[in-house]
Amino acid sequence: MNHISCQDFMAEIGNYLDGDLAAEVRTRLEQHLAHCKTCTVVCDTARKTVRIVTDSDSFDLTGEALGSIAGQIVRRIKSSPADG
Amino acid sequence: MRPPDPASFALLTAHWGFVPNLFRAQVETAWLVDAEAALVEALLFRPSALSRAQKESLLLGRAAARGNRYWYTLHRGVLPLMGRAGQPDFREPVAALDATLVLALGDFLCTLASGIAPQEDFPAVQPESGELPVIDPPAAPAPSTDPEAYSDFRDHYGFVPRVYRRQAARPDALEAEARFLEALMVEGPELGRRRKELILLAVAARARNEYLCSLQAQELAVMGVPVETSDRITLDPEAAGLPESERALLAFVRAPSAGAAAGLQAAGFSHAQVMEALAAAALGDFLASLAAGLAVEPDFAVRVSFPPPAENNLHPGEADSRLKEQAPESDPDGELVDAAQRGDLAAFEQLVVRHGRRVYRTLVGILGDAEEARDLMQDTFLKAFQHLGGFERRSKFSTWLLSIASRTGIQHLRERRSDESLDSAGDDEAFRPRQVRSWIDDPEQAFARAEMRALVEKELRRLPAKYRVAVMLRDIEQLSTEEAAGALELGVPALKARLLRGRLMLREALASHFAGGAA
Numbered sequence: 001m002n003h004i005s006c007q008d009f010m011a012e013i014g015n016y017l018d019g020d021l022a023a024e025v026r027t028r029l030e031q032h033l034a035h036c037k038t039c040t041v042v043c044d045t046a047r048k049t050v051r052i053v054t055d056s057d058s059f060d061l062t063g064e065a066l067g068s069i070a071g072q073i074v075r076r077i078k079s080s081p082a083d084g
Numbered sequence: 085m086r087p088p089d090p091a092s093f094a095l096l097t098a099h100w101g102f103v104p105n106l107f108r109a110q111v112e113t114a115w116l117v118d119a120e121a122a123l124v125e126a127l128l129f130r131p132s133a134l135s136r137a138q139k140e141s142l143l144l145g146r147a148a149a150r151g152n153r154y155w156y157t158l159h160r161g162v163l164p165l166m167g168r169a170g171q172p173d174f175r176e177p178v179a180a181l182d183a184t185l186v187l188a189l190g191d192f193l194c195t196l197a198s199g200i201a202p203q204e205d206f207p208a209v210q211p212e213s214g215e216l217p218v219i220d221p222p223a224a225p226a227p228s229t230d231p232e233a234y235s236d237f238r239d240h241y242g243f244v245p246r247v248y249r250r251q252a253a254r255p256d257a258l259e260a261e262a263r264f265l266e267a268l269m270v271e272g273p274e275l276g277r278r279r280k281e282l283i284l285l286a287v288a289a290r291a292r293n294e295y296l297c298s299l300q301a302q303e304l305a306v307m308g309v310p311v312e313t314s315d316r317i318t319l320d321p322e323a324a325g326l327p328e329s330e331r332a333l334l335a336f337v338r339a340p341s342a343g344a345a346a347g348l349q350a351a352g353f354s355h356a357q358v359m360e361a362l363a364a365a366a367l368g369d370f371l372a373s374l375a376a377g378l379a380v381e382p383d384f385a386v387r388v389s390f391p392p393p394a395e396n397n398l399h400p401g402e403a404d405s406r407l408k409e410q411a412p413e414s415d416p417d418g419e420l421v422d423a424a425q426r427g428d429l430a431a432f433e434q435l436v437v438r439h440g441r442r443v444y445r446t447l448v449g450i451l452g453d454a455e456e457a458r459d460l461m462q463d464t465f466l467k468a469f470q471h472l473g474g475f476e477r478r479s480k481f482s483t484w485l486l487s488i489a490s491r492t493g494i495q496h497l498r499e500r501r502s503d504e505s506l507d508s509a510g511d512d513e514a515f516r517p518r519q520v521r522s523w524i525d526d527p528e529q530a531f532a533r534a535e536m537r538a539l540v541e542k543e544l545r546r547l548p549a550k551y552r553v554a555v556m557l558r559d560i561e562q563l564s565t566e567e568a569a570g571a572l573e574l575g576v577p578a579l580k581a582r583l584l585r586g587r588l589m590l591r592e593a594l595a596s597h598f599a600g601g602a603a
Contacts, residue, residue, distance in 0.1 A: 010515075010517075013584065014580050014581075014583060014584035014587070015580070017587075018565070020565070038517075038520050041520050041521065041522045042517045042520060042591075044522065044523070045519075045522065045523050045591050045595065045598075046587055046588060046591050048523055048527055048598070049587055049590050049591040049594055050559055050587060051528075052527060052528065052536065052540060052594065053540055053544075053555060053559045053560060053587075053590060054559050054560060054562070055528065055536075056536055056537045056540035056541070056560070057537065057560070058537055058540045058541045058544060058556075058560055059444070059445050059448045059454065059457075059541060059544075059556070059560070060441065061440060061441050061444050065458075066436075066437055066440045066441065067437065069436070069440060069458065069461060069462065070433050070436040070437050070440060071433075072462060073433070073436055073462050073465045073466065073469075074429055074432070074433050074436075076462065076466060077429060077432070077466065077469055078429070080466070
């Protein structure tokens with residue numbers, strides 16, 4: 001089986017993180033990881049990054065803010081001409 | 085065999101500086117070269133609302149989106165000679181119609197190139213993932229007098245289909261389209277009309293275009309093909325009970341390639357027949373692209389619907405399509421949308437509450453500014469309410485809504501500053517990780533939750549908009565790749581490329597906070 005390069009690995013890392021790969025490609029990437037410490041670190045820290053970003057719940061709107069905005073939207077609809 | 089018409093080669097040379105190999109490769113069917121060149125002349129070379137450079141730039145984007153190396157290389161090669169493209173204002177209906185026509189021409193040309201695979205005219209350049217501008221379907225003002233071409237369409241179809249009526253502001257384009265239709269579908273000497281209409285149907289089905297499928301089913305019905313047969317062809321041409329030769333023909337036009345063209349010749353079709361079939365496929369893609377770009381309402385009842393691709397299905401195919409009578413794709417918002425369409429404001433308010441955060445994050449993703457995002461959130465929902473009557477459930481309500489949000493955000497970004505854009509420049513350049521130290525095991529423990537959130541928000545704001553919005557929709561809003569791509573009106577590969585770049589840039593930014601030991 002052909003060995004893949006770090007560049008090949010980086011080209012597929014997005015699909016690897018999302019589990020969006022055929023089994024055969026996944027196996028080859030994992031064979032690369034088994035002997036490449038740099039790609040292992042990049043992959044591990046990229047996975048942590050995704051987890052941190054997802055868990056951060058960044059740019060959330062509070063329920064109160066959302067309700068207030070929804071009320072404003074409905075008031076603007078009511079005050080605008082019917083044909084928009 | 086007729087020699088090539090020197091006039092059309094001269095025309096191409098006059099406007100491109102050379103005769104592209106795509107047309108040279110068709111010299112044996114010179115009449116086709118003439119017909120194609122006339123269409124190119126009308127839609128690309130002729131002065132109109134957009135400059136030539138702007139049109140070439142749109143064609144480059146279309147070739148990129150289609151992954152078509154031949155046309156990508158050609159437009160990349162000629163663009164520097166055309167001067168500065170500038171950003172057109174696609175809110176102008178004339179510019180939007182012009183752009184929609186040019187993009188449809190791009191589809192037409194890409195399909196031809198797929199089936200011919202000509203040698204590139206410049207050193208070949210692999211297409212970079214592309215993004216096309218957001219173009220709202222232009223309004224169609226009722227013409228004071230009918231364009232002359234309407235009588236040609238009445239002769240051809242028995243009426244004037246809406247896909248042409250919507251182009252009333254460009255009578256010259258309509259004339260060119262009518263001439264091409266006549267030259268290929270009626271006068272084209274190689275395949276019978278019925279076969280070419282079948283090709284249009286098969287291509288419409290491949291493009292998942294309900295408008296063109298319903299129009300073609302009607303055309304074929306007039307020619308004696310039962311609508312049930314058209315339904316079966318739409319769902320799966322292989323299982324429609326067609327003769328072997330027609331199955332082979334439809335298989336070719338659904339996935340044209342030079343190899344498939346050679347296979348069709350091996351199956352007994354002449355080279356000229358294959359070229360005519362390919363031109364019909366290109367016409368099908370042209371019409372499907374126009375119908376989609378102009379958001380044309382079907383002329384006839386839609387018999388086969390194409391719901392949006394299932395989640396995580398990267399290869400949507402005909403398996404997703406279904407007869408209209410079968411259970412429609414369920415949309416969790418269906419009942420509220422029904423009520424809101426009847427004018428129930430309380431139902432609409434519930435939709436705002438249900439989807440407000442997603443809309444907000446889409447806008448923050450594009451604009452990087454929470455306050456602007458709140459303002460534009462209102463504009464987004466007002467637009468959605470105004471256009472709710474036209475929402476036809478071809479996608480889920482949430483996807484439709486987010487596409488309005490992203491268009492609104494992109495428009496605002498354009499108006500606000502010139503240094504940020506969501507265009508595709510640079511997406512494909514390899515990103516080389518610089519931080520290669522491993523991180524502490526549990527980075528979440530290093531900061532309090534609020535601090536972590538502030539840190540992530542700060543770094544997200546620093547990302548270029550196109551990467552930020554991909555990360556926000558995918559990793560924070562947790563949309564599927566297809567949903568995020570749909571919301572941003574990008575292809576899945578373009579979305580994936582941006583998401584990866586955004587994640588890796590964030591990784592670099594966060595590394596200084598979490599790095600533990602050496603790699």
